[in-house]
Amino acid sequence: xxxxxxxxxxxxxxxxxxxxxxxxxxxxxxxxxxxxxxxxxxxxxxxxxxxxxxxxxxxxxxxxxxxxxxxxxxxxxxxxxxxxxxxxxxxxxxxxxxxxxxxxxxxxxxxxxxxxxxxxxxxxxxxxxxxxxxxxxxxxxxxxxxxxxxxxxxxxxxxxxxxxxxxxxxxxxxxxxxxxxxxxxxxxxxxxxxxxxxxxxxxxxxxxxxxxxxxxxxxxxxxxxxxxxxxxxxxxxxxxxxxxxxxxxxxxxxxxxxxxxxxxxxxxxxxxxxxxxxxxxxxxxxxxxxxxxxxxxxxxxxxxxxxxxxxxxxxx
Amino acid sequence: xxxxxxxxxxxxxxxxxxxxxxxxxxxxxxxxxxxxxxxxxxxxxxxxxxxxxxxxxxxxxxxxxxxxxxxxxxxxxxxxxxxxxxxxxxxxxxxxxxxxxxxxxxxxxxxxxxxxxxxxxxxxxxxxxxxxxxxxxxxxxxxxxxxxxxxxxxxxxxxxxxxxxxxxxxxxxxxxxxxxxxxxxxxxxxxxxxxxxxxxxxxxxxxxxxxxxxxxxxxxxxxxxxxxxxxxxxxxxxxxxxxxxxxxxxxxxxxxxxxxxxxxxxxxxxxxxxxxxxxxxxxxxxxxxx
Amino acid sequence: xxxxxxxxxxxxxxxxxxxxxxxxxxxxxxxxxxxxxxxxxxxxxxxxxxxxxxxxxxxxxxxxxxxxxxxxxxxxxxxxxxxxxxxxxxxxxxxxxxxxxxxxxxxxxxxxxxxxxxxxxxxxxxxxxxxxxxxxxxxxxxxxxxxxxxxxxxxxxxxxxxxxxxxxxxxxxxxxxxxxxxxxxxxxxxxxxxxxxxxxxxxxxxxxxxxxxxxxxxxxxxxxxxxxxxxxxxxxxxxxxxxxxxxxxxxxxxxxxxxxxxxxxxxxxxxxxxxxxxxxxxxxxxxxxxxxxxxxxxxxxxxxxxxxxxxxxxxxxxxxxxxxxxxxxxx
Numbered sequence: 001x002x003x004x005x006x007x008x009x010x011x012x013x014x015x016x017x018x019x020x021x022x023x024x025x026x027x028x029x030x031x032x033x034x035x036x037x038x039x040x041x042x043x044x045x046x047x048x049x050x051x052x053x054x055x056x057x058x059x060x061x062x063x064x065x066x067x068x069x070x071x072x073x074x075x076x077x078x079x080x081x082x083x084x085x086x087x088x089x090x091x092x093x094x095x096x097x098x099x100x101x102x103x104x105x106x107x108x109x110x111x112x113x114x115x116x117x118x119x120x121x122x123x124x125x126x127x128x129x130x131x132x133x134x135x136x137x138x139x140x141x142x143x144x145x146x147x148x149x150x151x152x153x154x155x156x157x158x159x160x161x162x163x164x165x166x167x168x169x170x171x172x173x174x175x176x177x178x179x180x181x182x183x184x185x186x187x188x189x190x191x192x193x194x195x196x197x198x199x200x201x202x203x204x205x206x207x208x209x210x211x212x213x214x215x216x217x218x219x220x221x222x223x224x225x226x227x228x229x230x231x232x233x234x235x236x237x238x239x240x241x242x243x244x245x246x247x248x249x250x251x252x253x254x255x256x257x258x259x260x261x262x263x264x265x266x267x268x269x270x271x272x273x274x275x276x277x278x279x280x281x282x283x284x285x286x287x288x289x290x291x292x293x294x295x296x297x298x299x300x301x302x303x304x305x306x307x308x309x310x311x312x313x314x315x316x
Numbered sequence: 317x318x319x320x321x322x323x324x325x326x327x328x329x330x331x332x333x334x335x336x337x338x339x340x341x342x343x344x345x346x347x348x349x350x351x352x353x354x355x356x357x358x359x360x361x362x363x364x365x366x367x368x369x370x371x372x373x374x375x376x377x378x379x380x381x382x383x384x385x386x387x388x389x390x391x392x393x394x395x396x397x398x399x400x401x402x403x404x405x406x407x408x409x410x411x412x413x414x415x416x417x418x419x420x421x422x423x424x425x426x427x428x429x430x431x432x433x434x435x436x437x438x439x440x441x442x443x444x445x446x447x448x449x450x451x452x453x454x455x456x457x458x459x460x461x462x463x464x465x466x467x468x469x470x471x472x473x474x475x476x477x478x479x480x481x482x483x484x485x486x487x488x489x490x491x492x493x494x495x496x497x498x499x500x501x502x503x504x505x506x507x508x509x510x511x512x513x514x515x516x517x518x519x520x521x522x523x524x525x526x527x528x529x530x531x532x533x534x535x536x537x538x539x540x541x542x543x544x545x546x547x548x549x550x551x552x553x554x555x556x557x558x559x560x561x562x563x564x565x566x567x568x569x570x571x572x573x574x575x576x577x578x579x580x581x582x583x584x585x586x587x588x589x590x591x592x593x594x595x596x597x598x599x600x601x602x603x604x605x606x
Numbered sequence: 607x608x609x610x611x612x613x614x615x616x617x618x619x620x621x622x623x624x625x626x627x628x629x630x631x632x633x634x635x636x637x638x639x640x641x642x643x644x645x646x647x648x649x650x651x652x653x654x655x656x657x658x659x660x661x662x663x664x665x666x667x668x669x670x671x672x673x674x675x676x677x678x679x680x681x682x683x684x685x686x687x688x689x690x691x692x693x694x695x696x697x698x699x700x701x702x703x704x705x706x707x708x709x710x711x712x713x714x715x716x717x718x719x720x721x722x723x724x725x726x727x728x729x730x731x732x733x734x735x736x737x738x739x740x741x742x743x744x745x746x747x748x749x750x751x752x753x754x755x756x757x758x759x760x761x762x763x764x765x766x767x768x769x770x771x772x773x774x775x776x777x778x779x780x781x782x783x784x785x786x787x788x789x790x791x792x793x794x795x796x797x798x799x800x801x802x803x804x805x806x807x808x809x810x811x812x813x814x815x816x817x818x819x820x821x822x823x824x825x826x827x828x829x830x831x832x833x834x835x836x837x838x839x840x841x842x843x844x845x846x847x848x849x850x851x852x853x854x855x856x857x858x859x860x861x862x863x864x865x866x867x868x869x870x871x872x873x874x875x876x877x878x879x880x881x882x883x884x885x886x887x888x889x890x891x892x893x894x895x896x897x898x899x900x901x902x903x904x905x906x907x908x909x910x911x912x913x914x915x916x917x918x919x920x921x922x923x924x925x926x927x928x929x930x931x932x933x934x935x936x937x
Contacts, residue, residue, distance in 0.1 A: 014441070015441070015444060015445055015448065018441075018442075018445040019445055019448050019449070022445060022446075022449065026454070026457050026458070027457075137589070137590075137593070138586060140589065141533065141582060141585045141586040141589045142582060142585075143537040143540055143541060143581070143582075143585070144541065145540070145541050145544045145557075145560070146540075146560070146578050146581065146582060149560065149563075149564060149567070149574055149575075149578060150578075152564075152567065153567050153571055153574075153575075157567050157568055157571070210708060211703055211705065211708040211709040212708060212709055212710055212711040212712070214665060214703070214709075215701070215703055215709045215710070215771075215774075216711070217665055217695070218663055218665060218695055218696065218700070218701045219695060219696035219700075219722075219723050219726070219774065220692045220693060220694065220695035220696030220697060220723075220726060220727060221692075221696070221722060221723070221726055222692070222726065225722065225726075229714070229722075230711050230714070233711075233713045233714070234711070234712065234713050249450075255450070255452050255453070256452070256541050256544075256545065259545055270450075270453055270456075271456065274453075274456050274457055282457070286449075286450070286453060289450055289453070290448045290449055290450070293448050293450075294448050
């Protein structure tokens with residue numbers, strides 16, 4: 001098992017390095033001399049030159065990359081010149097919001113997708129199955145921002161049950177927090193459940209045709225046990241993969257939802273950083289997000305090995 | 317963002333569910349709508365419509381009438397006309413961006429799957445890095461660098477699609493490269509170029525085409541999302557996305573301003589998805605969804 | 607047979623709708639087996655023997671249509687309600703499939719797969735079930751049974767896996783065990799061991815057993831009675847010794863001849879049966895074996911022969927030109 005983990009880690013590192021390089025390059029390529037931007041209308045050639053020297057902007061690019069990377073490895077992601085916050089502070093403020101959104105979205109997506117998938121797999125080919133599969137397909141064609149508009153119109157404008165924008169931290173007021181999170185999480189969940197349902201359904205249909213399911217029935221086991229223990233476990237591998245990849249993707253992709261619903265999350269932090277040319281924040285956060293995504297994939301791989309003992313032992 | 321990674325199941329075991337040929341009503345409906353919207357968009361400046369930029373401040377948010385078939389928007393502009401001109405923008409980006417993806421990504425995938433070895437590892441690795449990047453951030457950052465324009469947007473969205481096309485092409489090539497007809501061609505002394513162009517490309521083409529159509533759907537959504545946030549096509553041009561974004565302000569008074577372009581976008585995306593998926597099911601019965 | 611049969615299959619037919627037409631997998635089969643006895647069902651692939659076993663267990667695919675009666679222990683399984691059927695399965699009626707690699711769940715431990723059956727039918731609690739499982743594994747000849755409980759199927763060899771499958775099947779002391787090609791997926795050297803194990807356990811538990819195989823040699827010393835199937839029908843049926851001494855149906859003869867003999871001269875060609883089994887979606891007039899039969903003549907192509915009795919009542923065959931009788935005359 002340890003060997004397995006070690007092997008995956010070794011693959012992880014070059015990808016992380018490449019991601020950091022790409023991040024740095026993109027941030028550095030953004031137009032607008034940083035020093036000018038900071039000094040604003042106080043900019044004189046002397047002051048600009050001095051500031052550039054102070055910030056190390058006159059060094060060659062590879063040197064700046066390495067020094068940035070060096071700082072990162074020490075845990076110093078830099079400090080925003082706009083707000084004075086360190087990247088770490090900014091991220092730790094915003095991260096809980098985004099994480100809460102992601103988790104809620106994924107949980108709701110699973111809560112909708114998994115039961116539907118099981119129901120469809122058991123009744124595969126029947127009218128319920130066809131209807132559900134068609135709906136899932138249609139749902140996939142509905143973009144996130146459209147579902148957002150739809151939900152806002154329905155629940156905030158017409159029914160006035162839920163607020164359209166705003167946020168309250170969970171620690172402050174759990175109930176209010178959830179009220180604000182319902183629509184955004186639901187919006188994302190509507191985009192998540194079709195993928196989950198489709199994958200789990202086809203996996204279960206394949207599993208249900210296996211000999212060991214026939215034997216489980218021949219042993220006279222209860223149908224619920226056959227479904228949830230014998231069939232779901234082998235099928236859950238792909239589900240775990242998809243969920244992990246989804247969560248990883250959601251880290252950056254919840255951007256639209258955060259913007260529409262005015263949630264102070266990582267996504268909005270990033271957009272703001274681009275607008276204000278806050279490169280430090282931009283670099284740090286993108287590295288964070290991309291790194292999180294890669295890490296998520298790594299965890300998914302590990303979970304895979306836990307769930308399928310054949311992979312753990314080196315068989316396929 | 318819905319998906320820029322189009323979720324092909326290279327690994328997932330998809331069982332062949334008994335499925336009758338679904339070239340039925342839904343498929344032809346999708347084809348019909350696609351043809352309709354493409355022609356309407358193409359003929360927009362020929363049709364007898366009021367100009368999409370003429371503002372009639374006295375008739376803002378007017379309901380449908382004989383003069384304005386779908387009413388007017390917040391600035392008094394004709395909604396139907398805006399819809400069709402918006403279709404132009406959305407469809408242009410939607411159709412052109414995947415071309416970049418299929419050309420570059422397809423080529424890379426084909427070569428990677430054929431030559432294998434270090435080259436393949438390099439290609440797959442760099443695509444993995446690109447995929448680790450949140451696509452929207454990438455698009456935003458590059459837009460900020462290059463400036464907002466139709467061309468830039470198309471290029472960025474196109475580039476973001478390269479990894480997905482690469483995977484499809486590579487997967488298809490990997491299964492084909494081991495088949496007898498390739499080995500036979502090699503035994504006959506055919507050059508790599510000949511094998512790639514004559515033997516592999518025609519067979520990889522169909523799955524790529526199916527994926528292309530699905531890519532169109534995704535790009536229309538992506539462009540729509542960016543324009544919705546005001547970060548896509550710059551004014552005065554407007555696409556469905558920006559129309560929906562503007563319509564959002566009027567949700568309480570005139571929800572149709574958001575919903576009309578929304579329905580148009582949904583139908584178009586759905587149609588492309590249906591056609592692409594049907595094609596995918598025809599070329600590889602295991603990959604279709606319906 | 608003087609005592610009532612434990613299992614009685616009466617006019618069972620299985621039809622499967624396929625895109626190419628209706629497939630008659632099992633064509634009105636009658637069989638019976640008494641308690642503690644062994645019935646061998648022999649036939650080529652596709653002759654319907656597996657479908658028959660599924661029909662007995664009521665585990666047919668959803669689209670299949672079943673007609674006839676399956677009387678087990680006085681109850682008609684075809685008409686039994688699903689819950690009662692479920693309680694019977696695994697308890698009184700058990701099955702061992704051909705390939706233990708696919709019939710055991712790869713992501714569950716061996717212990718789990720044994721214990722769940724015990725808990726379901728015998729309502730044992732956890733620790734008692736564990737002890738019983740270890741005993742079962744020891745009984746089927748698996749060394750270090752305690753350790754095996756925590757292992758997964760892929761960690762065992764093929765022969766071991768089949769032993770586990772047999773342990774699972776025997777765990778609740780069934781009255782009837784159906785063994786569907788239990789040794790086909792195993793090495794030849796292991797086959798005899800597994801068959802001996804089955805025979806031993808059967809005697810010990812006074813259990814009835816149906817042994818399904820394509821190999822006549824497998825049933826030779828191990829079955830009390832043999833039924834030969836071809837194209838969905840039983841074409842010959844007799845107590846084993848009678849079958850081997852006086853076989854009547856040309857197909858049975860051909861099957862026997864196809865078994866390689868150890869005392870034959872080297873390079874003796876193996877007399878394979880020419881031709882192929884018929885396409886079950888295209889029912890033909892006349893005897894299904896006629897295209898491949900050496901003795902086929904006029905009537906064989908027009909009518910399907912019915913099962914008739916031979917010298918003794920318990921030996922029956924379906925043939926117009928049986929062997930050891932003059933051509934043209936039927937018993």
